[in-house]
Amino acid sequence: MVFQTPIRPQSYKSPYGPKYHYQPNVAGWTFKQLGSLGFKSGAFGGVALFAVIFYASGIPRVQSDILQKVPFVGSYFIKEIPASDNPF
Numbered sequence: 001m002v003f004q005t006p007i008r009p010q011s012y013k014s015p016y017g018p019k020y021h022y023q024p025n026v027a028g029w030t031f032k033q034l035g036s037l038g039f040k041s042g043a044f045g046g047v048a049l050f051a052v053i054f055y056a057s058g059i060p061r062v063q064s065d066i067l068q069k070v071p072f073v074g075s076y077f078i079k080e081i082p083a084s085d086n087p088f
Helices: 031-055 060-065
Strands: none
């Protein structure tokens, strides 16, 4: 955009040309890009959390501290030892 000065008048701007306007941003990222990045990061984090819990589900401490407290599937991870198998 050319501003009017005492030496040079403002140049002609065609009504059919591109309409430039200010695009708000945060460190060069627009709000649309930040929203898309946040959604993709959240989805990736959810899949990563599921993978970690899936791979660690065989660890008894993870079963008792985390997985038994999940509704509807927690009863699957409760291991009852019959009295006949108890060595004491």
